[in-house]
Amino acid sequence: MLTVHHLGKSQSERIVWLCEELEIPYELKRYARDPVTMLAPPEYKALHPIGAAPVITDGDRVLAESGAVAEYIIAKHGKGRLALTAGHRDFANFLYWFHFANGTLQANMGRNMILNRLSLAEDNPILVATRARVDRAFDLIGARVREADYLAVVPTSSAIWRGSVSARPIGGRWRRAIQGWRCS
């Protein structure tokens, strides 16, 4: 049985979403962040040496790292859905957006969130550069969703709701699809 170990208000929201999207059977185990440190509780940290969400278990297998978890679930349980193979004309785009999600977007949003907590001057060059990178990433998503029906990027809407980035004009079907969905 596939189990999603879901840490509230974390990147594991995307894995819950993925399982719902695929309509596969899974067990959801919820964990709350430590109210003081906002880090994962000890029982979450014990699941995998990296101690960060998401973590899934599938039988004896324990797997962490969002991209690996998403790829594993899609390959093992997706029955060909939500992935393209090398022969597909959009394969390169699929790969790009799949890896862009964590490699560029999430990485820069994470940096941005931390810098925002440091009360730096608004003209701090690192802050300015990081915000510009986040803006560029959302502009790119905005351009893509205006031309594509489907964006192979795991949702980042919770970060927008939490106000760690400004809401960008990513309009259209994708935005409507993610609005109203929340799991924490």
Ligand SMILES: N[C@@H](CCC(=O)N[C@@H](CS)C(=O)NCC(=O)O)C(=O)O
């Ligand atoms: N690159 C990793 C990042 C994992 C990560 O940093 N997870 C955060 C949640 S957004 C976490 O578990 N934070 C709590 C903690 O570190 O204790 C992934 O995508 O799985």
